[in-house]
Amino acid sequence: MSNLLANLNNEQMQAVTLPPQHALILAGAGSGKTRVLTTRIAWLIQTGQVDPSGLLAVTFTNKAAKEMLARLSAMLPVSPRGMWIGTFHGLCNRLLRAHYRDAGLPQLFQILDSGDQLAAIKRLLKTLNIDDEKYPPRDLQHFINGQKEAGNRPAAVEAWDDHTRQRVMLYTEYEAQCQREGVVDFAELLLRSYELLERHEPLRRHYQRRFRHILVDEFQDTNRLQYRWLKLLADDGREGGAALFCVGDDDQSIYRFRGAEVGNMRDFEREFRVANVIRLEQNYRSGGNILDAANAIIRYNANRLGKNLWTDQGAGEPIRVFEAFSDGDEARWIVEEIQSLVRDGASRGEIALLYRSNAQSRVLEHQLFSAGIPYRVYGGLRFFERQEIKHALAYLRLIANPDDDTAFARVVNFPARGIGARSLESLQDAARTFNTSLYATVPHLSGKPGTVLAQFVRLVETLRTETAPLPLPELVDHVLHGAGLRDHYLAEKEGRERLENLDELLNAAANFVAESDADAETLKQPHALLADFLAHASLEAGDHQAEQGAEAVQLMTVHSAKGLEFNAVFLSGLEEGLFPHENSILETEGLEEERRLMYVAVTRARERLYITCAQSRMLHGQTRYHPRSRFLEEIPAGLLKWLAPPKPRASASTSGSAGYSSSSYRANAAPASRPELGGLRIGQGVSHARFGQGVIVAAEGSGSDARVQVNFGPAGIKWLLLGVAKLDPI
């Protein structure tokens, strides 16, 4: 046990060995957060304070859950079996599977991912004949998820206007459709299991008694419903409930846009009367200059819980800054700098290239590719979201649950079997009349569509019977063949990669069986494991996050870099409108989230941090001119080392030259290529008689063609001709 606690600093030690009381650990970037969390669990088990089955640990991603489990297994002599560990959604899924009857769900309910959910909503609008211009499916999806995350069923939504009333009606219809089809979306997983616990007292008591310690990672990223779910399980903070141990960093909360609620941290502290608030501020990752920059930036945010990172490792290297003429020059410069780093012995896998939005990766990739530097892009299309995988999964879902209309609609005519939009429409009409699923409606249909559709149903029936006795991997393989997917992609010119992915699906199934701890009883049940596998596929988009540590430069958005660290980090596109993003700069809340994002970005670097920006950039097919990001100005000049400023018509040969101080450089920075804005500049606030107040986000053209793009917030983003529109600076 002394081993376990060795090398912890005071605060870490304090956090790990707290008595069983509620605690909030404010863990700064690089302060050993994961270590504290896992050591706490190991310590609780090893000192005999709690049996593994009395532990519940919640993480933000599946990857984090796996990592924690791996670390725990290494720390403890015995595997922590019986402990519940996973994401909120994973844990809720587990709960609902175990108590599906009480939750009012079919045993083999399916999970809709975001894409499936959107498709289901579109289908709903179509059957109800709703104008999707007036009710854009995406907005509706957002609305429904938002209501569910607020814990609101349709009846609980306050609607004061017709538009909202109509959306509530659609929410009701959507719920009915999901219930009919036996499917559950992500938000529903949470809400349903919350209601399950809330309404079934014996069940709630059972879990409340069982879990003595609940530990939550990335607490700043939880939403309202997740917090209420925790409160329910922890017995609302009363005596005798579980001890809630929450670890988070309000300064790294970057998911407000999808419902994360930093306020949960304050609420937790208040509602649970948390006596133990421990700050982990010693940083073991970055040099002093980098930390000073991070601290300086985040200080511009109001309403923080307050924290200041420090290190005893010295100042380290200055932050290198480079301003390029164009996005192309910026990319070229970065690539040259990478080459020189690699020449000096740096490992490519330890170099990261970060950007605010995915669209920025293309230019960078282009330059890396031309230079022959291996690189890996994170994000993008995930394995289980690929078209061919979704098709295969849809067949599997139909086998597990024929009433799954989303799956039915996806593959009824794939591969093409002559079932067009018209046949499908009449089927949908009939389904509405009979109030049955598409699948169940087919026998009611007559005529030619009825015949072809009946053939499809027979195909699925055959597949179901034939696969019932098969182990999972063989089952999947059989379906791939039987459904004609293999033949289809075999015939397609570009089908090779898709075939490889289908093979990969077989591997995934085999791995899933190998890792599953399903007992023999479950295995005997036809298709039981199939449902588990499908849930796994929905919940885990697949870590195509590729092999770690390979010798390739790592490209990713700042969001996906959270939790990672690299020896050298290039932070590109530090321009107003891009970072901070133009959609965020009108609201304080939005701007502060951008600033936290910047804070996350800066603290990814261990030794060396580069920040770059470009004076002109191709965006959405047009050249835009952005000034430097305000975040760059928020870093004390003394921490920065400006590298060669761009000369007019500069070629790419600019690497490694003398540092310019930021102030002297700024004095002669105004580039001739900027359009004349008649006294206005990008980032400036303006007011317009009709649209109200806004911010200039872009400009193009010159003379009588000169126009600016202004973000008027609620009034939208407009292009205005300077010669015509009357804009007053504010």
Next chain:
DNA sequence: GTAGGCACCCTTTTT
């Protein structure tokens, strides 16, 4: 019923 052409739309992302 399907293939190709043309508007249209563009944050961030995990579950």
Next chain:
DNA sequence: GGGTGCCTAC
């Protein structure tokens, strides 16, 4: 600039 989704022509 590039992907998606709708519409028209076969």
